[in-house]
Amino acid sequence: MSLRHALLGLLSEDPASGYDLLKLFENSLANVWPATQSQLYGELGRLADAGLITVRSEGARGRKEYAVTDAGREELRHWLLDVPPVPIRRYDMLLRVFFFGQISADDAIAYLREQQQAAAAEGERLAELGKMIAPHQDNFTVYGRLALEWGLRSSRLHQEWAEWAIGEVKAHDPAANTDPCEPG
Amino acid sequence: MSLRHALLGLLSEDPASGYDLLKLFENSLANVWPATQSQLYGELGRLADAGLITVRSEGARGRKEYAVTDAGREELRHWLLDVPPVPIRRYDMLLRVFFFGQISADDAIAYLREQQQAAAAEGERLAELGKMIAPHQDNFTVYGRLALEWGLRSSRLHQEWAEWAIGEVKAHDPAANTDPCEPG
DNA sequence: CCCTGCATGTAATCCGTTACATGATTGG
DNA sequence: CCAATCATGTAACGGATTACATGCAGGG
Structure with a gap:
């Protein structure tokens, strides 16, 4: 469930739309945690349902700008501090x-x-x-x-x-x- | 679909049962390609259906010893020589x-x-x-x-x-x- | 007016994990 | 006889990939 936290992390720096996040991924997080467009939009929906992010504003072409909530920040901190990363060995x-x-x-x-x-x-x-x-x-x-x-x-x-x-x-x-x- | 080839590879050295393969994995392939018991048995069934391995003999306690077929050896070679490994980046x-x-x-x-x-x-x-x-x-x-x-x-x-x-x-x-x- | 880029969504499928479920054999 | 080990299977669920599907807006 790391994509969830990747998104929370990005949104903690700046509010953004799904499309923005997709672009942000390309030259940064995609190198350590790739995600596809469909996965990303799906996860944003689930994050919003869970109250970890909210739609801060809606713009042209159906654009939805998301921002983290306090619960979201809390969840991110919890993941950073308390959840040990799983070493991946699949080569x-x-x-x-x-x-x-x-x-x-x-x-x-x-x-x-x-x-x-x-x-x-x-x-x-x-x-x-x-x-x-x-x-x-x-x-x-x-x-x-x-x-x-x-x-x-x-x-x-x-x-x-x-x-x-x-x-x-x-x-x-x-x-x-x-x-x-x-x-x- | 690498588990499939991991199993073909092991069976190319020696015929073995699902249980044997599970043990063989532990100190070798599990370090580069972990697999659970249920995944392994499932894949063996599919490999047999596809004709890449066959049940060479049935022993006590329902033990089924598998061996690769010519088609299986061919598939393994194909994977080794022609399929470029996907670099994993998910850290x-x-x-x-x-x-x-x-x-x-x-x-x-x-x-x-x-x-x-x-x-x-x-x-x-x-x-x-x-x-x-x-x-x-x-x-x-x-x-x-x-x-x-x-x-x-x-x-x-x-x-x-x-x-x-x-x-x-x-x-x-x-x-x-x-x-x-x-x-x- | 058309193309490119912005923008979001759904569905099918595969692979992997976890848990459940069962039963035979052997050695102490 | 009981425990450990041998031995195989199924089911539910979640995450990732791929493909499909749609539509608006701005610049040339």
């Missing part, structure tokens, strides 16, 4: 690694190289994001940068691990010829 | 960081310290797991060790990042007094 990418025995060493190495490149690209993307948000000094951006740093370190970890793992696979099957080197 | 833990502006610097630091300690404990757990599986030399264990190494590196990253982030929060709010030091 599609690592699952495949367990089954490398089912494919050739060359295919395994190709897989790892792709992962390494994907991680490098992700690092690039985050670095760009960092430049883009550089001027802002609001709380949300300041603390978001902590998350960004996590992402940068994580993409480095992915790259370094993949390189290391390629070495391990080669050591395990010296016949692998992806990176040509004189056979002994 | 409950980082989501909270964005909203540090809603709590005190001391509370934020306490949160980060808890994360650091949780990561240290996770590192310990994985190190123990590494010792436990040390003697085995089957494919599954050999490649699983690559995933284990990822986990060890990841837990180090978490710890180092948390330490760094604590420093950032302190720099941002010098009044924070969690780690007492003479005020200038």
Whole structure:
């Protein structure tokens, strides 16, 4: 139920419409908690029903601007302070690694190289994001940068691990010829 | 739909019953792709319906031993070689960081310290797991060790990042007094 | 006038979690 | 004989993804 708190958190900084929130997500929370448009509108409805947010004003094209209520602020604080985050361990990418025995060493190495490149690209993307948000000094951006740093370190970890793992696979099957080197 | 492939992968090494697979998961795949008992049995049924596995023999207490079919092996290879893994980005833990502006610097630091300690404990757990599986030399264990190494590196990253982030929060709010030091 | 962007909603489906429900076998 | 373990299944619910569906407003 974290989307609920993501929305409460965004609305705690500034009132906004569903559409606004959707845009706000794109360059910030979507990196740590993706949400689709339909999910977002659905959750806003439920939050309003629960009295955690209210429609502060209605504008053109049916636009509804939401603001948090005191109950909503309370719920957000409770979640921040009392609910321990659940460590997520669900890595599609690592699952495949367990089954490398089912494919050739060359295919395994190709897989790892792709992962390494994907991680490098992700690092690039985050670095760009960092430049883009550089001027802002609001709380949300300041603390978001902590998350960004996590992402940068994580993409480095992915790259370094993949390189290391390629070495391990080669050591395990010296016949692998992806990176040509004189056979002994 | 990765549980499906996790099961195909395990059955590709050795035929097993649902119960066996459940036990096999515990110290290996559960670290990268958790699954509950009910999910597992459900998926086995669907895999059998789809002809990717078959009941090779029925034993005592209703035990059904499954084995992969050729179609199942093919599906596994296809998944390993042709389906790019989806990078998961859903970090409950980082989501909270964005909203540090809603709590005190001391509370934020306490949160980060808890994360650091949780990561240290996770590192310990994985190190123990590494010792436990040390003697085995089957494919599954050999490649699983690559995933284990990822986990060890990841837990180090978490710890180092948390330490760094604590420093950032302190720099941002010098009044924070969690780690007492003479005020200038 | 038309396209783009603003703006909101519903429905189907899948996957995962939790809980419930049952029963056979083996070892102490 | 009793407890632990082996062994399989079903049902309810919630969250996420995808697709569908609609319509207004402003700028060129």
